Amino acid sequence: MTIFSSDVFTGKHALVTGATGGIGYETAKALAQMGADVTITGRREEVLNELKEEIQDDFPEAKVFIVVADLTNASDRETLVQEAEDKMGPVSLLVNSAGITGGGVMEDLTQEELEKVMHVNFTVPILLTQQIYESMKKNKEGAIVNVSSLSGLRGTYGGTAYTGSKFALNAFTQSFGLEAIEHNIRVNAVCPGYVDTKMGRDGIRRKGERENRSFEEQLKIENANLPSGRISTAREVANTITFLLTDAAENVVGEAVKISGGSVMGL
Numbered sequence: 001m002t003i004f005s006s007d008v009f010t011g012k013h014a015l016v017t018g019a020t021g022g023i024g025y026e027t028a029k030a031l032a033q034m035g036a037d038v039t040i041t042g043r044r045e046e047v048l049n050e051l052k053e054e055i056q057d058d059f060p061e062a063k064v065f066i067v068v069a070d071l072t073n074a075s076d077r078e079t080l081v082q083e084a085e086d087k088m089g090p091v092s093l094l095v096n097s098a099g100i101t102g103g104g105v106m107e108d109l110t111q112e113e114l115e116k117v118m119h120v121n122f123t124v125p126i127l128l129t130q131q132i133y134e135s136m137k138k139n140k141e142g143a144i145v146n147v148s149s150l151s152g153l154r155g156t157y158g159g160t161a162y163t164g165s166k167f168a169l170n171a172f173t174q175s176f177g178l179e180a181i182e183h184n185i186r187v188n189a190v191c192p193g194y195v196d197t198k199m200g201r202d203g204i205r206r207k208g209e210r211e212n213r214s215f216e217e218q219l220k221i222e223n224a225n226l227p228s229g230r231i232s233t234a235r236e237v238a239n240t241i242t243f244l245l246t247d248a249a250e251n252v253v254g255e256a257v258k259i260s261g262g263s264v265m266g267l
């Protein structure tokens, strides 16, 4: 099976959250390239329009549907799923990529910030998945990838809120994965280290500031600390997500797949 061929997802409807962000954007493109009809969502309409245009320039046959939604808003989530399924049919592929950083060290962490990070990164993917689960169950078909983080596998400095939310997302992936597999629905997570997106670059910049280093200096250090010699690209994360959504990953269930240039081995 050629997993990246243009007909792998023919007739399937994929919903990608965080499609205006680096990882979601590349994932939506990859899914469309592989034949899926794609619903893309985020809060920035102009970026969703750009993405739609880019996909349709590259793959004129691709069906792309835009829904602008703030996923922290219950009625936006409801409208998103309803409009997406009315327009493109039942969702059988779901990528929960929307996420935020935030929090900081304990001295600075507020309850409001902690709850915001947990809400967007943990509660929202669960509530959205719940809405789509019914039709996946009915059709006895589905694959879901939650975009977690390497920070969901080990603690990070100042990461109480973010790291906690990603550990929790991995716990959701496993627990729900156990329930869903009996309905032929596979749930997995990806756990990237630093990725070259706005979020990744901001994280490196903040880390550099703590040590009085420029972004460029800190990036050089991050790259040098990785066995592969570099942080990941959004397309590399998208490729792993799309692989997990294909039948080539048929017996991959409840996993947390790392994409981090071998960072877990250190140097």
Ligand SMILES: NC(=O)c1ccc[n+]([C@@H]2O[C@H](COP(=O)([O-])OP(=O)(O)OC[C@H]3O[C@@H](n4cnc5c(N)ncnc54)[C@H](OP(=O)(O)O)[C@@H]3O)[C@@H](O)[C@H]2O)c1
Pocket: 017, 018, 019, 020, 021, 022, 023, 024, 041, 042, 043, 044, 069, 070, 071, 072, 096, 097, 098, 099, 100, 101, 120, 147, 148, 149, 150, 191, 192, 193, 194, 195, 196, 197, 198, 199, 200, 201, 203
């Ligand atoms: N980049 C990294 O280094 C890295 C590493 C590990 C894990 N991750 C995870 O990967 C995922 C994607 O990150 P990224 O690098 O692509 O980040 P990004 O470029 O900052 O994108 C974040 C995305 O989340 C969306 N989002 C945030 N809050 C939202 C809300 N309330 N409602 C709807 N959408 C919302 C944003 O939409 P709008 O901008 O349109 O509001 C945007 O599309 C995140 O879950 C992140 O935690 C990233």
